[in-house]
Amino acid sequence: MEPMNEPNQNDLNGAGIDPAAPGQPGSSTAARGAESGSARQRLTVVAGPTAVGKGTVVSRLLERYPQIYLSVSATTRSPRPGEIDGQHYHFMSPERFQELIDKDQLLEWATVHGVHNYGTPREPIERALAEGRPALLEIDLAGVRLVKQKMPDARFIFIEPPSWDELVSRLRGRGSETEEEMARRLETARVELKAAGEFDHVLINDEVERTVDELASLMGLS
Numbered sequence: 001m002e003p004m005n006e007p008n009q010n011d012l013n014g015a016g017i018d019p020a021a022p023g024q025p026g027s028s029t030a031a032r033g034a035e036s037g038s039a040r041q042r043l044t045v046v047a048g049p050t051a052v053g054k055g056t057v058v059s060r061l062l063e064r065y066p067q068i069y070l071s072v073s074a075t076t077r078s079p080r081p082g083e084i085d086g087q088h089y090h091f092m093s094p095e096r097f098q099e100l101i102d103k104d105q106l107l108e109w110a111t112v113h114g115v116h117n118y119g120t121p122r123e124p125i126e127r128a129l130a131e132g133r134p135a136l137l138e139i140d141l142a143g144v145r146l147v148k149q150k151m152p153d154a155r156f157i158f159i160e161p162p163s164w165d166e167l168v169s170r171l172r173g174r175g176s177e178t179e180e181e182m183a184r185r186l187e188t189a190r191v192e193l194k195a196a197g198e199f200d201h202v203l204i205n206d207e208v209e210r211t212v213d214e215l216a217s218l219m220g221l222s
């Protein structure tokens with residue numbers, strides 16, 4: 001299951017993005033927050049290999065802490081059954097995605113599993129942080145590295161499976177991918193697991209509620 005947010009807070013065609021105000025994340029808005037002494041929040045970035053249960057952990061975290069702003073990514077992939085545009089993702093054509101890149105409206109973007117593009121709309125994240133809301137991204141490793149360059153003060157958290165065999169069986173159990181897609185995701189997972197050392201914290205997701213407890217604690221929520 002994918003995590004969900006209130007659709008009206010994440011309308012990519014509404015107030016979410018201001019095409020007239022491109023700029024580096026954390027520049028003007030961050031400076032204003034610092035000057036006024038407002039409680040600007042740190043961004044939290046969560047990553048981890050396919051089928052590790054990131055979606056479930058994030059959903060549970062949002063249930064417990066509805067004040068968190070969860071970024072809704074733009075993607076060129078098609079919706080899966082049950083996925084809602086504007087809640088799970090902003091589904092769009094490659095042309096529209098390119099437009100967001102050209103207008104500097106994405107904090108980061110990457111081609112994931114070698115197929116589709118995914119990106120984080122910049123403005124809603126900056127607004128949430130400036131308003132003092134904890135903000136959360138769930139993105140792939142390439143995206144993490146880009147956010148690290150742009151927002152080095154963000155908190156980077158890696159979620160690991162208890163074991164490789166467990167990861168494979170969770171992916172198979174999900175049953176939503178073809179054999180070819182599963183092989184591609186496992187290959188990406190192998191690479192991603194080697195990158196755990198690049199993160200500030202590593203959580204082993206052997207029990208969802210405990211992982212949520214640990215994540216909440218790292219985010220200063222509990």
Ligand code: 5GP
Pocket residue numbers: 047049050073074077108109110112118119120138139140141142143144
């Ligand atoms: P799925 O197609 O299963 O929803 O997502 C595939 C992968 O895309 C996930 O592992 C997720 O971390 C990554 N992803 C989702 N949104 C973004 C994004 O905005 N940027 C980047 N770089 N990766 C993303």
